[in-house]
Amino acid sequence: MTDGARGPWFGEYGGAFAPETLMASLAELEQAWCSVGQSAEFGAELAGLLRDYAGRPTPMTHARRLSREVGCEVWLKREDLLHTGAHKLNNALGQALLAKQMGKTRILAETGAGQHGVATATACALLGLECVIYMGSVDAARQRPNLLRMELLGARVELVEHGQQTLKDAINEALRAWVSDPEAHYLLGSALGPHPFPALVAGFQQVIGQEARQQILAQAGELPDTVVACVGGGSNAIGIFRGFVDDEGVELVGVEAGGAGIASGQHAARFQGGVPGVLHGCRTWLLQDGDGQILPTHSVSAGLDYPAVGPEHAELLALGRAKYDTCDDDVALSAFDSLARLEGIIPALESSHALGWVIEHGAELQGRRVVINLSGRGDKDLDSVFALRGKEGQ
């Protein structure tokens, strides 16, 4: 069974809550994914790009000094070493290649932290596609290096000035742009949105988990006890979880942004502080008020600063197959430093939430083997981290 054939629902979550104008484009995409997207030729072409252009397989690194510090055996799946510096390129290359096969010439995309925007701009440059990226102004300010990279790669960046001016608003605007231009392909960056996007994006990201499983077996000789990943929309997490979801003994942990703490109300912890609802095309857990209005979110990490979570995660929670917890801003910032100093790896602030959770829960993880999906590198975050330090120093 192909991913497309799995249908639009993950248990009670998912669906296709999109305006009628887009339904033909969504059906066309599903059709292409189920036919061309499953062909041996397409698979071989994508695998070739991932290997020769993007740098797959990414390594699995045994973080020895961090392991000693935490008291458990920590392994890092190094998506930070993928071309453009994050896992986002897996999906961007896959969808851009599919769009090209579909005869599309123009790509629209949203971005939060800028990693998906950079990955999309990169894939479009490589494949000769026109590229327009929607980015909230607040995110553009805190992830300026990525804004510059997108422009350098030939993309047009449209700043979104309304709402909270972060990822949610960028997706709103990208969806509106797609409603006005359904001939374009909307290259959605996370495992959310209307069917077939959640399954499509997860399908392109599951390479992370497939590699990680083989690597940990080869390098450690056994499966891990726990797999940990940060969850914004949830694409890096679903990518690595899919490699281990059938291994019942492997605990799967998704880490949401705890922001300034759940009690503060300033966070992006949908499973802790939300209830199910419909946003951006799918039914899933949302941060919303009693009237169904979407609530503002907060995270030090732009990539996790989003009020909804991918529907496959909602199903994994409902099934009890994965658990979801949070990591606050300060713990993530401290983990950012720890990995830099102990392992010589500067992690993305998003990935620092997964690291922070493991460091914070070291006592209960004693002696266990833990694989963390290091979803991206932190170069893009230096400005905002040092700006925060500057503020604290005052």
Next chain:
Amino acid sequence: MTSQSDNSLADNRLVCATRVLRDQCARGIAPYITAGDGGLACTLEVLHALDRGGAHCVELGLPFSDPIADGPVLQAASTRALAAGTSLTGTLEMLRAFRQAGGRVPIALMSYANPLMRHGLSETALRVAQAGADALIVPDIPLEEGALLEQACAEAALCPIFFAAPTSNDDRIIQAGARSRGFLYVVGRVGVTGGGTTFDSETQTFLARARALSAAPIAVGFGIATAADVRAAVEHADLAIVGTALVRHLHACGSNPGERAAAASAFLAELQTGLS
């Protein structure tokens, strides 16, 4: 059609209004306003003005924080209405007051899936019907998820309204028309609300196709701003929906309910010259 929902809709104001239009080979105007834009006191007066002025239906928008099918003008109206504290409960109280004061125009409540589903779509649909609305329009509930809307509307004796767009194939238009009651909402142009729709031959061909395929009367919306637009729109459509232009006009009139009501009357009267 023999379904229970059709029987229970026999007295539905919207079903009656569009049936009369069809029977008389007449056309009508359905203004759109955002509930609570300028405050619900303004909305109430504007509703009365549109009713007295002879609107055939009013599409009343319940504001949502993330309206993905709306252009900048209606997004801003939603933001203003929410900032003014507009809620579903407040909107329904206003609607009840409108009916108690003798308001007769059919009301189609438009909102997005999330605010309507927050406490269960069926429960909310009952409250909406009890307050005096006649239909539900939910732009992010397409046919694929439509059973949910149909069931909630059937239980509440509301008309479920689906959409057809220029990107819809014939089969989808047939389905959307068959599953809608009162009218089928035809999006005149590929895009979000607002902006201009050019009623060129391509648009007219699409509208004629929608009219031919739809079992329900058709209302065309998106980008209809002037009497000339109305005239072109109703060549094939039973109803012309005018939203962005009216919302922009009312917002420019300040927040005095009386002044807004007068402005709404005058705007509607001007649009109606396109019907003759």
